[in-house]
Amino acid sequence: MRIDPSRGLRAPLAVAAIGLALWPSVFSSAYDLRLFTLAGVYVLLVLGYQFIFGHVGALSLTQGAFFGLGAYASAILAVRGGWSFSETFVLSIAIAVALAALIAIPVLGLESHYFALATLGIAQVLLLVCREWAPLTGGVNGISGVPGIVLFGRAVPGGSPSLILVWSLVVIGAAVAWRIQRGLYGLAFHVVRSAPAAAGTIGLDSGRMRLAAFLLSAAYAGAAGALFVRVNGIVSPDVLEFPVMVTCLAMTVIGGATRVAGAFAGAFLLVYLPEWFRPLDKYYLIAYGAGLLVMIVAAPDGLLGAAARLRQRLMPETDVAPEPERLPRPEVPVTAPLIFRDVVKSFGGVKALQGVSFEVRRGEIVGLIGPNGSGKTTLINIATGLETCDGGAVLYGNQVLTGRAPFAIARLGIARTFQNICLAGELSALDNVAVARSLDPGVDIETARAQAMHLLETLGAANFAMSQVRALPHGVQRRIELARALAVQPQFVLLDEPAAGLSEREQADLAGQIKTLRTRGLAVLLIEHNMPFLAGLADRLICLHEGRVIGQGSPDEVRRNPRVIAAYLGEPQRVPA
């Protein structure tokens, strides 16, 4: 059975439909109409903020500034230049996106705490400029007399017509956001956010995704600002102040940071609560801070997330696993070898690798052994771009891999698993694998899931496909990681201790699966300590000790090698039998 693609859309559509149908007729005073229109503006602002805060997981504090910039751009162009609504609307979006693109260069790569500061600093600069540059912005008084919306040469009066226009745009914005967030992009964002190390190794360009999300959030904020100023007729530096940003943040956190319906819930609550609690007056704002705090502590995925969990609890609904579907093209056999040439790496004063050279060729299973701390994982990290080496190089045929980003290396057909399993714990096993199919441009989410199902089936993990990964046993998680690596359709698979923690039966299964990969022409490099496991599996072993290759050859040769035995003496339980 295919998963019903409209499922995620129902809730927001229902909210929008009910809202549009009922509210204007129930609340018919001009003030109520304006409030409802304003709620729509905030929905747009929050929908945008969900991209950067919810999906990327970065605390941007410029969303309010993009909103204010959009508002000011529209106001200035309309009042001083006499531009029409459609022109200023587009320009507000363009200006916000342009500013986002400009600041993305220095800011987007920063670590979380620097990112928050840098974005806040930019917002503050914008506020100061707006206050001081009076000839353009009207200084602290702002700009008043912004004409209302005129569309196709006809004025759209305030009240219901404006409301309908704004809400039509909200519905379009929500549909676009929903289209982007469901499907493989949504999954990819999830991986970038919750398993960043793995994202690159399945070919996801996190940097580009962050940039796209940041620009999108700015575009929505610019649009919201443009509408805000047309509905309000006036703009002042208040729109650029921190409280607007905090309101947007609170709406997003309270509604739910990654759900389209959450934007509606959050915006409505925070627009209407002060109306309902008007008698509380200024104490309301304290309660609002407290509400934000309670939400972030008790329901980090917001009201909508909490509701979804409650529903799941009361009416458990297990998703039906899709029918498996083979991956389209058979893997191209490996033609070029993976070459490690004099790889050197140190951490501080510790020399992790001191000139390691070897090759892995097509249809070969190579075991990489060595005592703990001998540099095995570092070597794989360098080959997959997670770390850079200080000297030497890793080549794929005649292409130099060192210096390339992890996603670029993965796209060349080099996949890996992790010693410390790196999966997106909240996603299902199926989705963890399906997301690695997103490199194939012709694959939509249903196909990706069907193909992921096929991979899980071949690895004997089909029964766990629909379970949340976090809850699964270690051995199953390792198989899911392997399935994910294979979903990239790699030519090289680098496995970091794939048999660790597996039972003997599981180990035998795994060995069988790895041999199948070899028959299909893939090359496998695996780090292992378990000699019996390796002995029947690997064509060649390479032993690392203190960052050097101290022996290589067939498993028999290596385990008789006196230097290898000496290296292992410190760890007698692992002396090759």
Added chain:
Amino acid sequence: MLQVLANGLALAAAYALVALGFVLVANAANAVNFAQGDLVMAGGFVAVALSRLWPVPGIVLLPAVLAVMAVLGLALSAIAYFPLRGRPATAIFVSTIAVGLMLENGANAIFGAEPQAGPPLLPGAAIALGPVSLSRQSIAVIVTAAVLILALEFLFARLRFGWRLRATAQDREMAASIGIDVTWMIAFSFALGAALGGAAGLLLANSFFVTPTDGINYMLKAYIAVVIGGWGSIRGAVAGALLIALFEVVYPSLPLLVPALPVSWLFTETTATIILYGVVLAVLLLRPRGLFGEAVLRRA
């Protein structure tokens, strides 16, 4: 000139306390306390409230302000940090922003939105120093902040308790494994951070007044001082605070000091702030570890 310098130093001393409080929490809890600026504001209002009840010089109120703020810091850690341990860093950003919001609106509900003046540290007006007169307040602020900073230095360098705090800041797991009660150390860091912020609030409340919306400005200054000084570095935070405060005070007075320069929008406090943010962005981009190189306390 001397007065400008004294004002700059007084501001720097207060900023240094704010930044120290910020960096102590950042190190011990590995968390950014967005409420630090609001704690400064809260300290200012505590001083205002105390001085209404008991009109004595600010210096007498200092211990009381420190105590009240330390309790507030403990409360902050209990509601906004400990429930969120192990969650993504953004969760603590949001929770401390929420607490800041509560503090700001709480102050607004109690004291109103108008600026209030805190008590002067010492009674009396200016000190005559040869031909120039220096404000007594500036000198007292500098001395008080210096004493607090030295006391902190003493705590970290000489006292066993300070060593435990430092060990916690350097490596929580290691500290826990040698029997340090890490939870209590983190809670104490929050208390200390809040007390230092509150002390800065008291020091600033007389000359700069205190308004409920002041928080964000102080938070940003502390943040910037820490970034310039190198994330995690205590001495760096003090040096960063010194640099930004002197710049803020001296830059707008440049046309007064150098008559060749025109008096224009180029030399306003706003321009100074914009330049400051520009410099911070440049520092983040070019020297992400701060102007003074590696932070003293690097995390593994």
